[in-house]
Amino acid sequence: MAAGAPVGAGGTSNIYKGSGWKLLFPSWVIIGIFLLAPVLMMAVYSFLTKEFRGGVIWEFSLNAYDQFFFDRGLFGDEPPTLEWTYIGIFWRSIWQAGLATITCLLIGFPTAWFIATRKPESRSIWLFLVTIPYWVNLLIRTVSMKFLIRDTGPLNEFLLSLHVINEPLGLINTNFAVQLGLFYSYLPFMVLPIYAAVERYDFSLSEAAADLYASTWTILWLVILPVVRPGIIAGCILVFVPSLGAFLAPDLLGGAKTFMIGSLIEEQFKGNAGNWPFGAAASMILLTIVMCVLLVYARNQNKAEAR
Amino acid sequence: MRKLLASTAVALLALTAGAHAEGKLSIYHWFEYIPQELLDKFAEEYDVEVTMDTFDSNEALLASLKAGKLGSYDVAVPGDYMVKIMRDEGMLDTFEASELPNFGNIEDKWVDVEFDPGRKSSIPYQWGSTSFSVNKDVYKGKLDSLSLIFDAPAELKGKINVLDTAGETLTLASLYLGIPQCTSDRSQLKELNALVQKAKGDWASFGSDVAKDVLVSGDAAAGMIWSGFSAKARAEGANIEYVFPKEGMIVWMDNVVLLKDAPNRENALKFMNFLLDPENAAAVTNYAQYTAGVKGVGEFLKPEVANSPESNPPADQKGVFVQACPEDVQVLYDAIWTNLKK
Numbered sequence: 228m229a230a231g232a233p234v235g236a237g238g239t240s241n242i243y244k245g246s247g248w249k250l251l252f253p254s255w256v257i258i259g260i261f262l263l264a265p266v267l268m269m270a271v272y273s274f275l276t277k278e279f280r281g282g283v284i285w286e287f288s289l290n291a292y293d294q295f296f297f298d299r300g301l302f303g304d305e306p307p308t309l310e311w312t313y314i315g316i317f318w319r320s321i322w323q324a325g326l327a328t329i330t331c332l333l334i335g336f337p338t339a340w341f342i343a344t345r346k347p348e349s350r351s352i353w354l355f356l357v358t359i360p361y362w363v364n365l366l367i368r369t370v371s372m373k374f375l376i377r378d379t380g381p382l383n384e385f386l387l388s389l390h391v392i393n394e395p396l397g398l399i400n401t402n403f404a405v406q407l408g409l410f411y412s413y414l415p416f417m418v419l420p421i422y423a424a425v426e427r428y429d430f431s432l433s434e435a436a437a438d439l440y441a442s443t444w445t446i447l448w449l450v451i452l453p454v455v456r457p458g459i460i461a462g463c464i465l466v467f468v469p470s471l472g473a474f475l476a477p478d479l480l481g482g483a484k485t486f487m488i489g490s491l492i493e494e495q496f497k498g499n500a501g502n503w504p505f506g507a508a509a510s511m512i513l514l515t516i517v518m519c520v521l522l523v524y525a526r527n528q529n530k531a532e533a534r
Numbered sequence: 535m536r537k538l539l540a541s542t543a544v545a546l547l548a549l550t551a552g553a554h555a556e557g558k559l560s561i562y563h564w565f566e567y568i569p570q571e572l573l574d575k576f577a578e579e580y581d582v583e584v585t586m587d588t589f590d591s592n593e594a595l596l597a598s599l600k601a602g603k604l605g606s607y608d609v610a611v612p613g614d615y616m617v618k619i620m621r622d623e624g625m626l627d628t629f630e631a632s633e634l635p636n637f638g639n640i641e642d643k644w645v646d647v648e649f650d651p652g653r654k655s656s657i658p659y660q661w662g663s664t665s666f667s668v669n670k671d672v673y674k675g676k677l678d679s680l681s682l683i684f685d686a687p688a689e690l691k692g693k694i695n696v697l698d699t700a701g702e703t704l705t706l707a708s709l710y711l712g713i714p715q716c717t718s719d720r721s722q723l724k725e726l727n728a729l730v731q732k733a734k735g736d737w738a739s740f741g742s743d744v745a746k747d748v749l750v751s752g753d754a755a756a757g758m759i760w761s762g763f764s765a766k767a768r769a770e771g772a773n774i775e776y777v778f779p780k781e782g783m784i785v786w787m788d789n790v791v792l793l794k795d796a797p798n799r800e801n802a803l804k805f806m807n808f809l810l811d812p813e814n815a816a817a818v819t820n821y822a823q824y825t826a827g828v829k830g831v832g833e834f835l836k837p838e839v840a841n842s843p844e845s846n847p848p849a850d851q852k853g854v855f856v857q858a859c860p861e862d863v864q865v866l867y868d869a870i871w872t873n874l875k876k
Binding site: 315479483485 | 601727739741744876
């Protein structure tokens with residue numbers, strides 16, 4: 228950095244000059260201990276030999292990845308074919324997470340728009356209302372949802388008493404229930420970033436476009452969306468990534484009938500299988516998928532900024 | 535997570551904070567399995583600060599100890615086959631019968647057990663059975679066969695909860711088929727695989743710690759369950775009957791074991807001795823509604839517990855312990871389970 232160039236936030240002060248690494252040091256320690264070290268450990272474990280009933284033997288092995296991708300039949304002696312079991316579990320989780328993201332976007336965008344277009348004084352109240360349910364633990368909220376929608380729960384009792392339905396809706400233990408749980412769990416992660424983007428939007432741009440005879444849809448697509456896009460993408464990532472590893476909603480609301488990525492990995496460590504290298508390998512594969520999603524996002528961001 | 539539900543809901547941490555306690559005792563226990571008053575009583579009598587963490591399956595207990603928790607707990611409460619596994623893994627300390635003044639209170643039939651011959655590392659905690667219960671409002675037919683779960687009648691289809699552990703669910707399925715546990719016979723394993731695949735179509739959910747809740751709430755009309763849990767569900771208002779299937783049921787015994795590298799070995803032995811006192815053993819039974827393996831509990835039991843239908847199977851009821859399979863066989867059962875939930 229050239230001498231005399233402004234250093235630090237806003238470049239208004241030189242007092243932090245040359246001490247950047249010292250200030251970053253705590254973050255590096257925290258990232259190192261709590262992020263990099265566990266991920267590295269996981270990467271190493273995924274290439275080790277499994278010990279029966281949990282644990283590892285320190286011998287290099289590709290068995291975990293082999294088990295993930297190749298099917299050798301129940302007894303392990305058939306010629307290998309592509310293993311669809313785990314790909315299927317991953318695909319189901321990705322599909323669930325994607326659907327939850329779309330639902331959150333469809334509801335979250337208008338919500339954020341609504342809040343951002345209120346008077347500045349009342350916005351904070353609306354935001355406050357959005358976050359209130361999140362003061363309660365996720366587990367408790369998911370169990371409450373289960374109580375609400377079960378066949379003998381208040382929702383069904385209410386509809387039955389009004390004779391809107393004659394039989395309980397049978398919502399519990401369905402994919403719909405899982406979606407409802409994910410949607411309810413992660414909606415604010417969509418609303419808040421979009422709100423932040425919409426709040427910065429200059430509404431005179433819409434007026435200018437309207438003066439130039441742009442239709443409502445044209446204004447939305449060509450004027451508003453490009454401006455709030457980073458908020459939408461950030462919201463989508465914040466909803467998609469945790470939904471991908473979610474296991475509370477699938478277990479409690481979906482009846483745990485099928486493995487999701489989260490429960491498949493859990494089973495390797497806490498369940499009967501006790502196959503740590505395989506659990507680590509599945510985690511690494513999941514991590515890779517998430518990294519790819521984030522990289523695509525980062526590249527798009529760079530392109531957008533370069534424009 | 536289902537695991538989270540149990541451990542969060544009932545995790546009893548830092549139970550008795552005796553400010554001037556002489557020593558400590560760290561327990562690793564199942565959820566909802568010991569009355570708080572009994573822990574308080576022990577803490578007071580021996581001036582010991584008691585802490586307890588909970589787990590919800592034998593496998594979760596093993597995983598946690600393997601992942602580095604060995605050395606931080608004094609006692610744990612594994613089931614029969616898990617005692618053997620932990621013993622084989624070298625996770626248990628041993629004691630002499632003379633170190634426990636109440637050792638003689640152990641019922642004779644539970645002293646020389648296959649999973650810990652002569653009781654060198656463990657004492658009985660409670661024993662009971664695993665079978666299933668059926669809501670009598672929903673199904674009015676005869677209740678005597680595992681076919682109600684594995685080949686469900688029309689009334690129960692789509693209303694069945696099964697335990698979310700491979701060991702219990704696949705063992706009951708094996709009993710239904712009449713095939714041995716830990717078999718490596720290919721045709722038998724294929725038969726087992728086909729049975730659970732087909733039966734799953736009639737199952738509403740998999741869940742262990744919700745096994746009681748789904749029967750009480752009516753989410754499930756039939757559900758695999760442990761005997762004492764079924765008694766509790768009945769007490770909470772579910773119109774259910776615990777079934778003693780003609781094909782057989784699972785019998786199990788949970789045991790208090792002395793863990794290797796226990797930080798408070800002396801207090802652990804005091805606690806084990808305390809639990810062998812008939813009055814204290816009866817307090818656990820009155821709470822958990824299983825059966826103590828201790829002599830002389832009769833006079834301390836509540837009559838409704840002593841006479842509960844769940845704890846009094848017919849004299850000729852067949853029951854088996856779950857076996858710990860060797861590795862080459864266990865992977866086949868794991869594959870069937872994964873295949874079932876894929």
